[in-house]
Structures are given as structure tokens and as C-alpha cells.
Amino acid sequence: MVVQEGLSLERKLEILGDAAKYDVACTSSGVDRSGTGNSMGNTLKCGICHSFAADGRCISLLKILMTNECIFQCKYCINRAKNDVLRATFTPEEAAGLTMEFYRRNYIEGLFLSSGIYPTPDAAAERMLETVALLRFQYRFAGYIHVKAIPGADGQITEQIGWLADRMSVNLELPTAEGLRSLAPNKSRKTILTPMRQIQLGIKQNRQAAREALPSGMPGGRVLLPDRQEEFLPSSLECRPEQLGDLAEENSYTLGKPLLKGVTSGFVPAGQSTQMIIGATGETDYQIMSVTESLYQKFDLKRVFYSAFVNVNQDSDMPNWIGRTQLDREHRLYQADFLLRYYQFQIGELLSEDRPNFNMLLDPKCDYAVRHLELFPVEINRADYHTLLRVPGIGVKSAQRIVKARRMAVLDFPDLKKIGVVLKRAVYFITCQGKMMYPVKLSEDSITGYLIDERKQKELKGEQIGYQQLSLFDLPSMASGYQPPVAGGGGAQ
Ligand code: SF4
Incomplete structure (x- = not known):
């Protein structure tokens, strides 16, 4: 010393x-x-x-x-x-x-x-x-x-x-x-x-x-x-x-x-x-x-x-x-x-004893969603607050706004964007009035592929990760000119 x-x-x-x-x-x-x-x-x-x-x-x-x-x-x-x-x-x-x-x-x-x-x-x-x-x-x-x-x-x-x-x-x-x-x-x-x-x-x-x-009755400090x-x-x-x-x-x-x-x-x-x-x-x-x-x-x-x-x-x-x-x-x-x-x-x-570590390619909320596809898609106009919170791309504020806004009107995708929902993530897990924004194949591999960002996709090429290679035919609505969205850097939403 x-x-x-x-x-x-x-x-x-x-x-x-x-x-x-x-x-x-x-x-x-x-x-x-x-x-x-x-x-x-x-x-x-x-x-x-x-x-x-x-x-x-x-x-x-x-x-x-x-x-x-x-x-x-x-x-x-x-x-x-x-x-x-x-x-x-x-x-x-x-x-x-x-x-x-x-x-x-x-x-x-x-x-x-x-x-x-x-x-x-x-x-x-x-x-x-x-x-x-x-x-x-x-x-x-x-x-x-x-x-x-x-x-x-x-x-x-x-x-x-x-x-x-x-x-x-x-x-x-x-x-x-x-x-x-x-x-x-x-x-x-x-x-x-x-x-x-x-x-x-x-x-x-x-x-x-x-x-x-x-x-009693006095507001707290x-x-x-x-x-x-x-x-x-x-x-x-x-x-x-x-x-x-x-x-x-x-x-x-x-x-x-x-x-x-x-x-x-x-x-x-x-x-x-x-x-x-x-x-x-x-x-x-x-x-x-x-x-x-x-x-x-x-x-x-x-x-x-x-x-x-x-x-x-x-x-x-x-x-x-x-x-x-x-x-x-x-x-x-x-x-x-x-x-x-x-x-x-x-x-x-x-996580569980059998799956004890987080997926490094997907944030924990997206990872949860793709592993529980039986719970999705959820209908925005009906799902309760707790269920909305589990949708990737919907944060606490946007879930609260959805619950409030749908009392006045039936919500559609453009409304969700204005509310602050990150559609590029949410789109695979929600419907508005019973319809998805684009036809999406509800499978773990294909949705995972869309959610992983470009940088990580490149990293993946040399790695064994257990997900299947995407085929061209997995992309949604190519005929309409739609490009699959790329997920952002992994906030908690
Ligand atoms: S972490 Fe341990 S060694 Fe370091 S200052 Fe604190 S008590 Fe001392």
C-alpha cells in the first residue's frame, strides 16, 4: 500500500x-x-x-x-x-x-x-x-x-x-x-x-x-x-x-x-x-x-x-x-x-433452468414473444392492458394510450403509429379489427429472422445458431413491394 x-x-x-x-x-x-x-x-x-x-x-x-x-x-x-x-x-x-x-x-x-x-x-x-x-x-x-x-x-x-x-x-x-x-x-x-x-x-x-x-384526507408530501x-x-x-x-x-x-x-x-x-x-x-x-x-x-x-x-x-x-x-x-x-x-x-x-441465458440476438421481450406464438396475434381493440404490455413494440405509455383511445374509436395501424407503437416490431404480433398489417407467417424462425437486425444477420452467417435459413418465399407480401422491417437496437419495448 x-x-x-x-x-x-x-x-x-x-x-x-x-x-x-x-x-x-x-x-x-x-x-x-x-x-x-x-x-x-x-x-x-x-x-x-x-x-x-x-x-x-x-x-x-x-x-x-x-x-x-x-x-x-x-x-x-x-x-x-x-x-x-x-x-x-x-x-x-x-x-x-x-x-x-x-x-x-x-x-x-x-x-x-x-x-x-x-x-x-x-x-x-x-x-x-x-x-x-x-x-x-x-x-x-x-x-x-x-x-x-x-x-x-x-x-x-x-x-x-x-x-x-x-x-x-x-x-x-x-x-x-x-x-x-x-x-x-x-x-x-x-x-x-x-x-x-x-x-x-x-x-x-x-x-x-x-x-x-x-x-386524514390531506394529500401526502x-x-x-x-x-x-x-x-x-x-x-x-x-x-x-x-x-x-x-x-x-x-x-x-x-x-x-x-x-x-x-x-x-x-x-x-x-x-x-x-x-x-x-x-x-x-x-x-x-x-x-x-x-x-x-x-x-x-x-x-x-x-x-x-x-x-x-x-x-x-x-x-x-x-x-x-x-x-x-x-x-x-x-x-x-x-x-x-x-x-x-x-x-x-x-x-x-428464462428457466433449461434455458438459463438470454438470447444475444433478440431482446428479452421479442425472444419471449417468438417463443410464445400461441399467445399471438393479439387484437389491439380488445386485448387487456397486461396482454398489450407483452407485445414487442408496445411500451407502457403506448399500452396506456391504446386502452384510453379505443374507448373513443376503433383503432387501426396508422392510429397505432401516432400513439407511439413501434410497428416494425409489433406488426408480427397484433391485429387491428381482425387483420394483420401484412400477411405474416407465424413461425418462430421466420419472425426471428425479421426481428434480428442487419448487423446481427451478418454476424450470423458464420455461426451455428439453430435458426433455419430464410427462403425468399418467407418474406411477407413481396408482390406489394413491402420490405421486411429491420428491428432497432433493442430497447425494452
Ligand atoms: S470492493 Fe472490497 S476491496 Fe474494494 S474498496 Fe470495497 S471493500 Fe475494499
Whole structure:
């Protein structure tokens, strides 16, 4: 461990901003665009990244570690104790002052604060608490603050951070307990799931208390609004507590009061999130998404983030992925995650023990549709909202618009286009007034062929993929001059 004394604040920022870049709880992780001399801004060294507020706004965050010193030996981490990297530590005054200086210059709207574990979990968490308290009370900073909880730290400290932060997260790191044991020997499922459960129950109890404090009939404020997630998730999701062990059932935490005077916001009002590393251990997509499903159901998480494994330590016993394999996989996991949160899918509908990984050629919703052709085509003027959500090319908004619009008139294909339906995908799975837009052969092979984009079609030529070669006669309505549509890049719609 190389600890250098007397580092300037700028040098510390460079080291600790760079050390935080592997955390993907902010969506712009990994961006490394440098300034060109005739442009403004530089994402390389200052540690600024972007995240999305609950109302969909993109906000800039200062993303830093309090320290990159660490006593733990997580194999996937550049900051692990045995690595010979330059170490630095912010004092709480430095981290809070820096946040305010950036904020005053309008560079950022909030802070994303994480930390290595040094010298103990409690000491690391206390330093973070002190920073956030300085920001909230000394500087009266009311902007967004996201804090990573420290596994193994005293629950009291975590709770006090929760009273001051907007969002908290505890990284699950690896999808299975065995994976965690082999790659992060100093962490355990217990030290990770305990604070996660504590934060979940704290949020719940705080919301309940705020609800009870209001006179009946009075509309709720920020903490009382129902979760957007709850609006969309069906109540009957099948639970898989076994994915997270007995801890998923623990229910014994009581939220205390804020110890610091002047706390005005709720407990972790923006909810909690987590992150899993993908591809460091051998879990299938089915295992990963089953854990995700359990986390949403059992821990009320706002988001699960997936991070494709990069062998930053060049360890010979760790996988060295070449090319985009794990990034493509990460993309599929995010698409499936979206289907779970907003489209009322269950993971058992998308994957199974026998078919444990996502199709790299089709997004999960198209893949589901071509494997369940017995459910299609659906009649746009009659299908219920839940069925419409399962049609590729129909998103949440367009399904809602269809249900509303068809109360006034019978819908046809041009209406669907105006509503926002992506017809180039939907056309194989819907009818309007009993008719398809074009005659389509309802077979898995032919529809798959139409849905796979041109680039992937080319890639396929040299590969064995199990789909039959399309014949000219499979193309719909060649006589009418119709060209089969090419699917886009694979959004969740
Ligand atoms: S606890 Fe593990 S992941 Fe976190 S900084 Fe230390 S070595 Fe890295």
C-alpha cells in the first residue's frame, strides 16, 4: 500500500474520483472523454457523473470515495489492500468543502459518496456521516446525496446516514453466496443483507409514520407518494426467498430518531439500490435475474445495477473477457430488469433452468414473444392492458394510450403509429379489427429472422445458431413491394 502524505486537494480528487469510477450506481460510469482545448468540460479526472432523479431529470453528481485505503481483499477491486496503488483520504471538511465549491460553480447538483474500508468499517462509516452532516447542517446543502452503506458498520451509524442522505445503496457484489465467499472473503451475505434490510424497514416505517402524522384526507408530501414501482408490479409475484437465504425473512428492525437536530427530510426518501458484478463468477442469467427478482420483492429496491466484470487486477485465476460479450450480456440484463419493473414480467417467463441465458440476438421481450406464438396475434381493440404490455413494440405509455383511445374509436395501424407503437416490431404480433398489417407467417424462425437486425444477420452467417435459413418465399407480401422491417437496437419495448 502506497500512502503518500501531503497530497494536494486536487491530487486527492484525481485519485479518489478515479477510484470511484467502477461503481455503476450512476449511469455514466466508465465515461472517459477528455477536454480538447476548444471545448468545455472533462469527464476524466474530476469524478463528475450523471444519475437520474425520480422525475426522470438527468443530474450531475460528484462521485468520489472518502478513501481508497482498504483492509479488505476483494479480488475484483483495484483498491484491495494488497494492491500497490497510490492511496489518499479526504477529511470530511475536504469532501464537504469540495462538494460545495463544485455546487456553487454549477458543475454538480449532488454527491455520490462511497469509501474503502479503513481502518475499520465503523471508522469509514463515521467519516461519511461526518461529511454528510457537515453538508446538511454547516453548509445547509439541500441537493441530492447518495451514500454507499459500509458492510459491517454499526447499524446506528448507517441509520444516522439514512436520515441525511436521499438515497443509499449496499452492493450485493456477487449474485450467489459462494461467489461472494470466493471473491470477497472479508464480506458475507449477512454483512450485506443486514444493512439492506435495515434501510428497507427504516424507509417503510418512516413512510408509515409520516402517513399517520397527517390529518386524514390531506394529500401526502414527498415521502408519502406511492412508489412508482408499486404502481406497476402485480401483487401476486412468486417469491423466491431461497435465493437470498433466511436473511430475506428477517423483519426485526425499528427505526430510531435522528440524533442530529434539524433533520427535515424523511429516512432515505429516494430509496435504495444495489449492484452486482456480472461475469466474474459462473452464474447464469437465470440465477442473476432470480436474485434480482427476490431483491425487488423482498427488499423493495428501487434499482439493481449490473456491472460487467473487468479484470482490473489482471489476476490469472479470474476470467479475462475479450470483446463485448459481458457488456452485451449486461445490456440484456438491464432490458430484462426493465421488464420486471415496468412490464409485469416474472423471470420464470423469460428464462428457466433449461434455458438459463438470454438470447444475444433478440431482446428479452421479442425472444419471449417468438417463443410464445400461441399467445399471438393479439387484437389491439380488445386485448387487456397486461396482454398489450407483452407485445414487442408496445411500451407502457403506448399500452396506456391504446386502452384510453379505443374507448373513443376503433383503432387501426396508422392510429397505432401516432400513439407511439413501434410497428416494425409489433406488426408480427397484433391485429387491428381482425387483420394483420401484412400477411405474416407465424413461425418462430421466420419472425426471428425479421426481428434480428442487419448487423446481427451478418454476424450470423458464420455461426451455428439453430435458426433455419430464410427462403425468399418467407418474406411477407413481396408482390406489394413491402420490405421486411429491420428491428432497432433493442430497447425494452
Ligand atoms: S471493500 Fe472490497 S470492493 Fe470495497 S474498496 Fe475494499 S476491496 Fe474494494
